[in-house]
Amino acid sequence: MRAFHSKAALRRERELFAQHLSQKGLRLTRQRRLILEAFLGGRGHLSSEELYQRVRRKDPSIGRATVYRTLKLLTSSGLAREVDFGEGLSRYEHLWGHAHHDHLICTSCGRTLEVMDTEIERLQERLAQRHGFSLTGHKMDLYGLCPRCRPKRQ
Amino acid sequence: MRAFHSKAALRRERELFAQHLSQKGLRLTRQRRLILEAFLGGRGHLSSEELYQRVRRKDPSIGRATVYRTLKLLTSSGLAREVDFGEGLSRYEHLWGHAHHDHLICTSCGRTLEVMDTEIERLQERLAQRHGFSLTGHKMDLYGLCPRCRPKRQ
């Protein structure tokens, strides 16, 4: 998770979203623009409610349903991905350029890191093949204690 | 997922559940026995509703709430584990002897295989360590097309 994204990257994301909409005959409304900006400006893994609260600061008249509906659009346009950390609600993460990654989640403070290991990816592929499956995707979440929460050596 | 389990294994599971209950000052009721048997007799990854329907065949007076409550007990006693395949509901799998495994899920027919790869486990550990985490657990689901659903060579 980088702290900032270049203006070029932001422009690209907006462009992608606009294309996705027009391609499907959908409209780029004020609300969708607001939600897109709030999503792009937000950090980490936002829930629908958190995004709703962010958008609300810009326009209190916005409805939760619109946020839900727009999150579906962000997901289908490839800008966002729905993730589930077993909290009983969905969170959404950015897919800047569609880079794939997995998660390392601290069970104590809830901090999440996005990680990637090409060696693991290769072995997953091999494991699937051994069972005759052709792999199309995967989900891997590692749970543990982060350096801050881990009991110090002793 | 083996098709059958030995009588000895079944007896051990029942014993474990009874121990867990008495250890917590809880009672082994007729309903809990019925639900335990339905769970042990069921195959694959049962949802609460599916288990409820199974139990209902033995005793139509049973309530959904009791099934939910008993599933929590099965989970805390170590006989079951809650799994989430992103369907918007929880499923529960047997933990015969607590053997750890991951899942290989066919996105076409829904069939799931339980798999394990010690090499991947080792790399997960290494990946966590690289980020200063001490790993306590993980969840890995591989999605793809099973041999039956995969388009034949052509």
Place this chain on the structure above:
DNA sequence: TTCTGTGCAAATGATTTGCAGCCAG
């Protein structure tokens, strides 16, 4: 007898949907 367990119905909480008016193209 004494609490814990149970079934039922109501409550919850996240998400979806029907609808009447709104507005982007």
Place this chain on the structure above:
DNA sequence: CTGGCTGCAAATCATTTGCACAGAA
């Protein structure tokens, strides 16, 4: 203009909880 969009409220759906009665220990 017109068909998609929006906010609202009501509807869903899985799961949880309050309660009065039932039944293990």
